[in-house]
Amino acid sequence: MKAVVLKGYGGPEVLDFDEVDDPTIGPEEILISVRAAGMNRADLLQREGLYPPPDPKPQHEILGLECAGTVEALGERVTLFRKGQAVAALVSGGAYAEKVSVHERMAFAVPENLSWAEAAAIPEAFLTAYDALRDKAAVGAGSRVLIHAAAGGVGSVAVQLAHWMGALVIATVGTEEKAKWVQSLGADQSVVYRSQPFLEAAEAKGGVHAVLDFVGQAYWDDNISALVPGGVLVIIGTLSGPMASVNLGRLLQKRLTVRGTALRTRPLEARMALMQEFSQRVLPAISQGVLRPLLDQTLAFDEVAEAHRHLAAEQARGKTILLW
Ligand SMILES: NC(=O)c1ccc[n+]([C@@H]2O[C@H](COP(=O)([O-])OP(=O)(O)OC[C@H]3O[C@@H](n4cnc5c(N)ncnc54)[C@H](OP(=O)(O)O)[C@@H]3O)[C@@H](O)[C@H]2O)c1
Structure with a gap:
C-alpha cells in the first residue's frame, strides 16, 4: 500500500x-x-x-x-x-x-x-473534549466552563459539547473572526486574549467551575485565579510551554483539582x-x-x-x- x-x-x-x-x-x-x-x-x-x-x-x-x-x-x-x-x-x-x-x-x-x-x-477531537468535560471536570447543566484555544480542532468541539451539556461557555481565541465563529458554535462569551485578559471575563461571571487548557505555562496563574473553590483545571495541551511555578497554598485554599489527560498513552x-x-x-x-x-x-x-x-x-x- x-x-x-x-x-x-x-x-x-x-x-x-x-x-x-x-x-x-x-x-x-x-x-x-x-x-x-x-x-x-x-x-x-x-x-x-x-x-x-x-x-x-x-x-x-x-x-x-x-x-x-x-x-x-x-x-x-x-x-x-x-x-x-x-x-x-x-x-x-x-x-x-x-x-x-x-x-x-x-x-x-x-x-x-x-x-x-x-x-x-x-475521533480525536470528540473523544478528547468529551472525556475532558464529562470525566475529568464533571461538567453539566449550570456549570461555567472556560475553554482555551477554542477555535482549534479540539477546542471547537469542546465549545459545542459544553453548550450541549447545558454549561455556560467562555471561550478564548486569537482573532475577532474566530471569536464570532466560536459564538456561533455555542460560546456565551468569547475573549480575544490578545486584547482582553480572560481572567477579567471569568471573574465577571463569578469564576468558572472548570477550565479546559491547551496553553499551559503562560496561562497557569490566571487559570488558577479564574476557578471557583472546588474547581477543576484540565491540562490537555501545553502550547506555550510545560513549566509552571505552583503556589500550593492557592490550590489548598480553593480546594482545586488539577488533572492532566492524554489519549494516546492510555491503556x-x-x-x-x-x-x-x-x-x-x-x-x-x-x-x-x-x-x-x-x-x-x-x-x-x-x-x-x-x-x-x-x-x-x-x-x-x-x-x-x-x-x-
Ligand atoms: N491530551 C490529549 O489527549 C490531546 C488530544 C488532542 C490534542 N491535544 C493537544 O491540544 C492542543 C490543541 O490541539 P488542536 O488539535 O485543537 O490544535 P489546533 O487545531 O492546531 O488549534 C490550536 C490553537 O491554539 C491556539 N494557540 C496556539 N498557541 C497558543 C498560545 N501560545 N497561546 C494561546 N493560544 C495558542 C491557536 O489559536 P488562536 O489563534 O485562537 O490562538 C491555535 O490555532 C495541542 O497542544 C494538542 O497537542 C491533546
Missing part, C-alpha cells in the same frame, strides 16, 4: 510517499481502507521527533491518529462490523496510509449524514471504554445534526506537506483533513 512515511525528523519536507506492506490484523481487529485522515498538532510534534509512537514500535513510523474509510477485512473474532461498512476510528498511528488496522472497539459506524472528511474529523482498555461511551452518548447527537464535526480545510494526501504548514500557521478553525 501507499503511505506517507518519515524520511527523518524535521520540517514538512521529511514527509515522503513510499510503498509499504499492508498492516496485518489481529483476531479482534478490522482492516480499514482509508478514505480520509484527520490531522492533529501531535502529528507536527511526531514529525519533528518530539512525540514518539507508543510501544510496540511500528515497522514504519507512519503518522495519523484518526481516519474514516471502509472495512476491507475482519479478524476472526470481530462481531461489530461487516466488510464494506463505513467506519471511523481512533488509532495510535498509521492513518496517513491507504490502509490501517485497529481493534474493532476503537471504531464506530459512520452516520449517514456525514462525508468521509467529516467522519475523519471526529487500550480505557480507550475502548471511552469510545463505547462516546458511541452511545454523543454519536446519536452527531447523527441528528445537533453536534457537528467542523472542517477547516480538506487537502489531498499529495498535499500533505502543505497541510502541515497550514496547521502550523494556526489560522485554522476546526479540523484539517487529508483525502485519498
Whole structure:
C-alpha cells in the first residue's frame, strides 16, 4: 500500500510517499481502507521527533491518529462490523496510509449524514473534549466552563459539547473572526486574549467551575485565579510551554483539582471504554445534526506537506483533513 512515511525528523519536507506492506490484523481487529485522515498538532510534534509512537514500535513510523474509510477485512473474532461498512476510528498511528488496522472497539459506524472528511474529523477531537468535560471536570447543566484555544480542532468541539451539556461557555481565541465563529458554535462569551485578559471575563461571571487548557505555562496563574473553590483545571495541551511555578497554598485554599489527560498513552482498555461511551452518548447527537464535526480545510494526501504548514500557521478553525 501507499503511505506517507518519515524520511527523518524535521520540517514538512521529511514527509515522503513510499510503498509499504499492508498492516496485518489481529483476531479482534478490522482492516480499514482509508478514505480520509484527520490531522492533529501531535502529528507536527511526531514529525519533528518530539512525540514518539507508543510501544510496540511500528515497522514504519507512519503518522495519523484518526481516519474514516471502509472495512476491507475482519479478524476472526470481530462481531461489530461487516466488510464494506463505513467506519471511523481512533488509532495510535498509521492513518496517513491507504490502509490501517485497529481493534474493532476503537471504531464506530459512520452516520449517514456525514462525508468521509467529516467522519475523519471526529475521533480525536470528540473523544478528547468529551472525556475532558464529562470525566475529568464533571461538567453539566449550570456549570461555567472556560475553554482555551477554542477555535482549534479540539477546542471547537469542546465549545459545542459544553453548550450541549447545558454549561455556560467562555471561550478564548486569537482573532475577532474566530471569536464570532466560536459564538456561533455555542460560546456565551468569547475573549480575544490578545486584547482582553480572560481572567477579567471569568471573574465577571463569578469564576468558572472548570477550565479546559491547551496553553499551559503562560496561562497557569490566571487559570488558577479564574476557578471557583472546588474547581477543576484540565491540562490537555501545553502550547506555550510545560513549566509552571505552583503556589500550593492557592490550590489548598480553593480546594482545586488539577488533572492532566492524554489519549494516546492510555491503556487500550480505557480507550475502548471511552469510545463505547462516546458511541452511545454523543454519536446519536452527531447523527441528528445537533453536534457537528467542523472542517477547516480538506487537502489531498499529495498535499500533505502543505497541510502541515497550514496547521502550523494556526489560522485554522476546526479540523484539517487529508483525502485519498
Ligand atoms: N491530551 C490529549 O489527549 C490531546 C488530544 C488532542 C490534542 N491535544 C493537544 O491540544 C492542543 C490543541 O490541539 P488542536 O488539535 O485543537 O490544535 P489546533 O487545531 O492546531 O488549534 C490550536 C490553537 O491554539 C491556539 N494557540 C496556539 N498557541 C497558543 C498560545 N501560545 N497561546 C494561546 N493560544 C495558542 C491557536 O489559536 P488562536 O489563534 O485562537 O490562538 C491555535 O490555532 C495541542 O497542544 C494538542 O497537542 C491533546
